[in-house]
Amino acid sequence: MDEKNLSRRLATVASYVPMGARMADIGSDHAYLPAALALQKKISYAVAGEVVKGPYENAVSEIKGHGLTDLIKPRLADGLDAITPADQIDTVAIAGMGGTLIAEILERGKDRLQGVRRLVLQPNVGEGRLRRWLMDNRYQIMAEQIVAEDDHIYEIIVAEPSPVPFRYSDYELMFGPLLLEKKGPVFTAKWRDYIDRQQGVIHQMEQAQKVPVARITELKQKLALVAEEIDDD
DSSP states (O other): OBTTBOOHHHHHHHHTSOTTEEEEEETOTTTHHHHHHHHTTOEEEEEEEESSHHHHHHHHHHHHHTTOTTTEEEEEOSGGGGOOGGGOOOEEEEEEEOHHHHHHHHHHTGGGGTTOOEEEEEESSOHHHHHHHHHHTTEEEEEEEEEEETTEEEEEEEEEEOSSOOOOOHHHHHHOTTHHHHOOHHHHHHHHHHHHHHHHHHHHHHTSSSOOHHHHHHHHHHHHHHHHHHHTO
């Protein structure tokens, strides 16, 4: 993968960045995402934020190598601390982290989200926790996509501020309110794999010296719910 040939996961994230956006890519690594969007002339400005020095230096090198220093600003900073009011950021992308960590980054940097009209998020795990944060903070999910790449399955969640409060059910938080509407083979594959892994966990619990009966019952109920959902597909 490079800035001209994004992975399927990052290409999907890129497809949800609006034309002409002033974006911040948090956890940018090599800055492949903003560099690709800049080379496509899709964005007007970008911040590439990195908290680790090595990836930050990779981003600096990538940006300089493509003559994009006027368009993309690399910043060594923790989370949304990479953004300043002068940047006038309207789109934030955070990809390739756990959903809990993404939620923590958003929570810590809430004051930096003023003026941001779109969040494009790609959690590796913990999607339900991230959706709950979005709901609790009045960010409505406008699009969801699930993609398979190199034996991994990723969910992309696009959210925008809502002027009014709203609620998702626990069911929608778990599966994704919009993914539930379309499902499809990748959705089914993800949750079949989940069932297989959790059945292994239950088997291990049942072999324990002190069997956690309540936890096993809870997991089995959840697996029944998942099985019913994918059997309906």
